[in-house]
Amino acid sequence: MALLDIQNVCHAFGGLVALDSVTFSVFPDQIKAVIGPNGAGKTTLFNVVSGILRSDTGDVLLEGSPITGLQPYEIGQRGISRTFQNLSLFAHMSVLENVMVGCHCRTRAGIISSALRLPRHRRDERQAREKSLEYLAAVGLADRRDWPVAELPFGQRRLVELARALATEAKLLLLDEPASGLNTKETDDLGQIICQIRDRGIAILLVEHDMSLVMDISDSIFVLNFGKPVAEGPPTEIRSDPEVISIYLGGDFDSVTD
Numbered sequence: 001m002a003l004l005d006i007q008n009v010c011h012a013f014g015g016l017v018a019l020d021s022v023t024f025s026v027f028p029d030q031i032k033a034v035i036g037p038n039g040a041g042k043t044t045l046f047n048v049v050s051g052i053l054r055s056d057t058g059d060v061l062l063e064g065s066p067i068t069g070l071q072p073y074e075i076g077q078r079g080i081s082r083t084f085q086n087l088s089l090f091a092h093m094s095v096l097e098n099v100m101v102g103c104h105c106r107t108r109a110g111i112i113s114s115a116l117r118l119p120r121h122r123r124d125e126r127q128a129r130e131k132s133l134e135y136l137a138a139v140g141l142a143d144r145r146d147w148p149v150a151e152l153p154f155g156q157r158r159l160v161e162l163a164r165a166l167a168t169e170a171k172l173l174l175l176d177e178p179a180s181g182l183n184t185k186e187t188d189d190l191g192q193i194i195c196q197i198r199d200r201g202i203a204i205l206l207v208e209h210d211m212s213l214v215m216d217i218s219d220s221i222f223v224l225n226f227g228k229p230v231a232e233g234p235p236t237e238i239r240s241d242p243e244v245i246s247i248y249l250g251g252d253f254d255s256v257t258d
Contacts, residue, residue: 002026003062008021009022010055018041019044022229023058027203029199031203032221037225039226080171081166081170082176083174087158095147096129096145099135099160100128102166132163135167136163138197139159139160158186159190176207178206179209187210187212190213215235215239219234
């Protein structure tokens, strides 16, 4: 059974069609990449899945249940978490505190318990700290837990955001250009971490312009062009697809992925 089903989703901004009958699935333990040139509709697709936008027609299903029309926080509670191309961290807080923010959507203590620091609140905070340290270890930043996040190099701040997304205990992560601004080594390290997350049983829906990373880690690739589906399949098929080469790349695919 698919974890996420996108069924004939369409969305337009006035007369501009951003998504045109988009249909595909993401399965558990899968890294699914969505690629395409600028203006292809990738960000619009992420916004529809995460509830920022509502599709004009079509449905989005999570584990067979519709999530179309739900608020972003409701979709988050059901198991979808997202990172953004532009970092959205709290610069004045520590690395650990930033990750703990992701845990708070799962805490049970109410406003009164939190305000008075009653036992349930203290228990939730202790558990959030323990889990956040686990997620920081998963991205290789446990030793930086007490650093102000603003003092980290850009690549490590990317990993903090990824750890915070993990802290929501999501079933599906939407990663929006996670390699943007990273150097080659940082990108290689990120690819290994994303694969490790997949191996933990968390599905990944990835938008990324770095084709080397996409080809190295993706189980399946979905190609968009001006909002329309172009191709779908494993990296070996997408790499040699003539329509992908001509429409998306405009030339030799290998020259881009080498």
